[in-house]
Amino acid sequence: MTDLLPVTAMGDSAPRSESFGPLTLSENAGLALASLALRQGQDAPTPFGLTLPDVARAVTSGELGAFWTGRGQWMIEAEGKAESDFAAALKAEAPGCSVTEQTDGFVVFEVVSEAGTAPLEALMSKLVNIDPKTLGPGCCTRTGLEHMTVFLVRRSETRLAVIGMRSLAGSLWHALSQAAHRLEY
Amino acid sequence: MLIPHPLLGLRDAQEFTYLGDASLLNRPDPVAPGAEAAFCDYVFLRDNPAGVHRELWFHEQGDRSWLVVTRNTVTHEILSAELASDVKAGAAQ
Numbered sequence: 001m002t003d004l005l006p007v008t009a010m011g012d013s014a015p016r017s018e019s020f021g022p023l024t025l026s027e028n029a030g031l032a033l034a035s036l037a038l039r040q041g042q043d044a045p046t047p048f049g050l051t052l053p054d055v056a057r058a059v060t061s062g063e064l065g066a067f068w069t070g071r072g073q074w075m076i077e078a079e080g081k082a083e084s085d086f087a088a089a090l091k092a093e094a095p096g097c098s099v100t101e102q103t104d105g106f107v108v109f110e111v112v113s114e115a116g117t118a119p120l121e122a123l124m125s126k127l128v129n130i131d132p133k134t135l136g137p138g139c140c141t142r143t144g145l146e147h148m149t150v151f152l153v154r155r156s157e158t159r160l161a162v163i164g165m166r167s168l169a170g171s172l173w174h175a176l177s178q179a180a181h182r183l184e185y
Numbered sequence: 186m187l188i189p190h191p192l193l194g195l196r197d198a199q200e201f202t203y204l205g206d207a208s209l210l211n212r213p214d215p216v217a218p219g220a221e222a223a224f225c226d227y228v229f230l231r232d233n234p235a236g237v238h239r240e241l242w243f244h245e246q247g248d249r250s251w252l253v254v255t256r257n258t259v260t261h262e263i264l265s266a267e268l269a270s271d272v273k274a275g276a277a278q
Contacts, residue, residue: 055193070250071250129200142249144199
């Protein structure tokens with residue numbers, strides 16, 4: 001039988017992580033993603049007890065989280081569940097809603113600053129046309145980053161998740177790491 | 186150019202793609218008499234005003250909503266932006 005080796009979105013055997021001064025970039029290979037969309041006239045469910053957030057907001061509850069992606073649409077996240085069928089678990093919690101597996105479509109990079117908000121906001125200023133001050137903790141948005149579309153989820157003052165297309169993981173890592181590297185000087 | 190998205194606030198026009206005249210929302214009734222002529226006009230005829238124009242923009246690198254943006258094509262001043270789904274729902278009532 002063929003021996004298959006699991007690889008991350010970057011093609012590595014283990015999730016990549018690299019530090020640039022106060023900023024650490026790491027691939028979050030364990031995060032499961034599934035999108036949830038309401039049908040016309042449907043009320044928002046509360047999957048796993050999560051109250052789905054309002055426009056451009058994100059919520060977390062333990063290992064689970066949700067962020068707004070459009071009107072009546074959210075992305076639901078589950079830490080450490082990437083290798084399980086999270087979409088099926090979510091579908092059972094949100095009957096009648098449209099649920100689609102997204103783990104295999106996206107790559108998640110977590111950017112953490114060890115020196116307060118300044119390095120993180122400097123990195124954002126270099127890369128995205130969004131005012132970092134308006135993207136405070138608990139906010140999320142989707143925007144363009146070097147012609148790639150990405151979700152930005154500000155998990156805390158010093159932590160930002162950049163969620164981009166999985167097939168462009170290498171380009172996204174290059175964009176983030178180059179910008180972080182240049183901030184060191 | 187910044188587009189005042191009704192939900193997300195001011196967003197760079199680079200995040201959007203442009204479709205054209207918002208009259209595309211008013212699709213003719215395909216079973217009405219004279220539907221063929223009405224569709225011919227709908228598909229091929231556009232006004233091209235120098236001045237205030239209502240147009241469709243798609244927030245592609247954003248929440249992927251369609252907007253009806255009222256823009257002055259001479260000055261590029263943007264007068265308003267509404268969600269196309271709201272415009273369509275309002276017209277149906």
